[in-house]
Structure formats: C-alpha cells, structure tokens
Amino acid sequence: MKKLIRFLIRTIPRPVLIRFSYLFSRIMRVWYRGDKVDCPVCENSFRKFLPYGIVIRENALCPACLSLERHRLLWLFLKEETDLFSNKMTFLHVAPEQCFHPRFKKLENLDYITADLESPMADMHFDLHDIPLEDNQYDFLMCNHVMEHVEDDHQVMKEILRILKPGGKAILQVPLDNSLEETYEDPNITNPAEREKHFLQKDHVRLYGNDYPQRLEKAGFKVSAFSFAQVLGKEKTEKFKLPFDEVIFLASKPEV
Ligand SMILES: [Zn+2]
Known part of the structure; x- marks a missing residue:
C-alpha cells in the first residue's frame, strides 16, 4: 500500500489529485488515521502526512485537505x-x-x-x-x-x-x-x-x-x-x- 501511495502521488499531477480530492481524501483519511500529526488547516489528526514532492519529502501532504508544509x-x-x-x-x-x-x-x-x-x-x-x-x-x-x-x-x-x-x-x-x-x-x-x-x-x-x-x-x-x-x-x-x-x-x- 505504501508503495502504491508513493507511486500515485509521484505519478499523478497535483491538479488531478485536487480534482479527485474528495474521493482521494475519503480513502486516505481512513488509511492514515491516527494522532501523531495535526493539520491546523482542516483540524484533523493522522498517524502521519503523505509523502510528496519531485524529491519525495516524508510527512508533507495532508490526506484530508491536501495542505503542504508551507x-x-x-x-x-x-x-x-x-x-x-x-x-x-x-x-x-x-x-x-x-x-x-x-x-x-x-x-x-x-x-x-x-x-x-x-x-x-x-x-x-x-x-x-x-x-x-x-x-x-x-x-x-x-x-x-x-x-x-x-x-x-x-x-x-x-x-x-x-x-x-x-x-x-x-x-x-x-x-x-x-x-x-x-x-x-x-x-x-x-x-x-x-x-x-x-x-x-x-x-x-x-x-x-x-x-x-x-x-x-x-x-x-x-x-x-x-x-x-x-x-x-x-x-x-x-x-x-x-x-x-x-x-x-x-x-x-x-x-x-
Ligand atoms: Zn488538512
């Protein structure tokens, strides 16, 4: 699953992820549920954020609202x-x-x-x-x-x-x-x-x-x-x- 997520995030351009964000976030927020990290934008907690970037950064993308670190x-x-x-x-x-x-x-x-x-x-x-x-x-x-x-x-x-x-x-x-x-x-x-x-x-x-x-x-x-x-x-x-x-x-x- 981890490899699949990395592959999808690397392969699918962010605008496409955003277009399908409702479906994407419905799946990801269940898969990533936990209390290790908090997103102040959507006020959800997860076991970690998703990896993201051309050079992959761990703990970058919020599974629910798609916010990045910045x-x-x-x-x-x-x-x-x-x-x-x-x-x-x-x-x-x-x-x-x-x-x-x-x-x-x-x-x-x-x-x-x-x-x-x-x-x-x-x-x-x-x-x-x-x-x-x-x-x-x-x-x-x-x-x-x-x-x-x-x-x-x-x-x-x-x-x-x-x-x-x-x-x-x-x-x-x-x-x-x-x-x-x-x-x-x-x-x-x-x-x-x-x-x-x-x-x-x-x-x-x-x-x-x-x-x-x-x-x-x-x-x-x-x-x-x-x-x-x-x-x-x-x-x-x-x-x-x-x-x-x-x-x-x-x-x-x-x-x-
Ligand atoms: Zn969020």
Missing part, C-alpha cells in the same frame, strides 16, 4: 499575526490554494474574491502584468508561488501595490533558495528542460534568492519578515510538520 505554516501565521479572521476587509486571493479557498469563502467578515489567469474556479480572470481593476481596492491580497512564473515580476508587484488600499497588506510567497544572495534570472533560458535545470521547474523563469524582500521594497512595499515556525517552536513544528526555515514576508502598502 500552507500549514501560512495558515497559522494568518490566524495569529493578521486580522484576516476577525476584521471586516476586502480580500483578493490570486491563484487560490485549494486547501484555503473554501475556508476563506465561509468567513463572514471577509468580502472575498478570487482571480486567476485561467482557472475556471476563480471569480475573475486577468493577467497580473496589467490588472483591469481600479486603484486602492483591497485591504488584503494573497498571491503565492506565482512571481517565479511571471515575465516581469517588478511590473506585477507594482500592479498589486496599485490595487491595494493604503495600509493594505499582501502575502506574496515564492520558492526561495537561501544559498543565493541574489535572485538568478536569465531571459535567454526559455527551453522547459533548461528552465527546470536552472530554476527548478519547467515553467519557472527565475530562482529567487535572499534579495526577494528588497525586490518587493523596490516596487514600493514595506516588508516585515517572520521566521514563524521558529517563533512557534520545535514542538509545534513537529506536530504540524512545518518548514522550519521558511520566512513569511508580509508586504504593506505605505499609508502615503
């Missing part, structure tokens, strides 16, 4: 460090994560809307380089693991800043290689296999380094950095299986 960390951060679950606010969620989307939709304090380039699940469809929305619309915006795919990330960051209200906040997480001081990009690398070799994935156009917060600042954001798993401590990191070294950047639009 989703669980971000969820805990949003609950403890933001007003997203209590204050009335307008919230634009770009490229909405499957594990978060239904939960944000249910929150009555939020005026919640989703956007994507093409996903039929999203409410609006547009290109982030030229967002067809007026200035100063949103209190909160989330757009994770998107910047590494866009042609001109500076332009996209400026567009996101423009539609945020003054004082509005954004979470724009990216895969980040902390052994790189500077972001690595080369517009001449366009072949998918070469992109995978240089930027980790066929559809990535750059690999971010430790200068990522400075790139956000260059677009006009104020940035606060949180090593949030380290704030939560080893015990919770183990229980929720969180990425201990991941830094969450909270980007704010200055109040003028």
Whole structure:
C-alpha cells in the first residue's frame, strides 16, 4: 500500500489529485488515521502526512485537505499575526490554494474574491502584468508561488501595490533558495528542460534568492519578515510538520 501511495502521488499531477480530492481524501483519511500529526488547516489528526514532492519529502501532504508544509505554516501565521479572521476587509486571493479557498469563502467578515489567469474556479480572470481593476481596492491580497512564473515580476508587484488600499497588506510567497544572495534570472533560458535545470521547474523563469524582500521594497512595499515556525517552536513544528526555515514576508502598502 505504501508503495502504491508513493507511486500515485509521484505519478499523478497535483491538479488531478485536487480534482479527485474528495474521493482521494475519503480513502486516505481512513488509511492514515491516527494522532501523531495535526493539520491546523482542516483540524484533523493522522498517524502521519503523505509523502510528496519531485524529491519525495516524508510527512508533507495532508490526506484530508491536501495542505503542504508551507500552507500549514501560512495558515497559522494568518490566524495569529493578521486580522484576516476577525476584521471586516476586502480580500483578493490570486491563484487560490485549494486547501484555503473554501475556508476563506465561509468567513463572514471577509468580502472575498478570487482571480486567476485561467482557472475556471476563480471569480475573475486577468493577467497580473496589467490588472483591469481600479486603484486602492483591497485591504488584503494573497498571491503565492506565482512571481517565479511571471515575465516581469517588478511590473506585477507594482500592479498589486496599485490595487491595494493604503495600509493594505499582501502575502506574496515564492520558492526561495537561501544559498543565493541574489535572485538568478536569465531571459535567454526559455527551453522547459533548461528552465527546470536552472530554476527548478519547467515553467519557472527565475530562482529567487535572499534579495526577494528588497525586490518587493523596490516596487514600493514595506516588508516585515517572520521566521514563524521558529517563533512557534520545535514542538509545534513537529506536530504540524512545518518548514522550519521558511520566512513569511508580509508586504504593506505605505499609508502615503
Ligand atoms: Zn488538512
């Protein structure tokens, strides 16, 4: 069974897993029932999480809601460090994560809307380089693991800043290689296999380094950095299986 699960997760692309997530999670949550790990997103407990990744990581994917380590960390951060679950606010969620989307939709304090380039699940469809929305619309915006795919990330960051209200906040997480001081990009690398070799994935156009917060600042954001798993401590990191070294950047639009 273990080999079969590994084979399925390795072979089936995550969007397909997500499409069949109802059936998949019905089977997996029984198979994985237990009390060794907790998922803070769906609030279920299991004997362990599922293995996941191109290079397989043990204890990564929640059998019930399909959250990964980074989703669980971000969820805990949003609950403890933001007003997203209590204050009335307008919230634009770009490229909405499957594990978060239904939960944000249910929150009555939020005026919640989703956007994507093409996903039929999203409410609006547009290109982030030229967002067809007026200035100063949103209190909160989330757009994770998107910047590494866009042609001109500076332009996209400026567009996101423009539609945020003054004082509005954004979470724009990216895969980040902390052994790189500077972001690595080369517009001449366009072949998918070469992109995978240089930027980790066929559809990535750059690999971010430790200068990522400075790139956000260059677009006009104020940035606060949180090593949030380290704030939560080893015990919770183990229980929720969180990425201990991941830094969450909270980007704010200055109040003028
Ligand atoms: Zn879960």
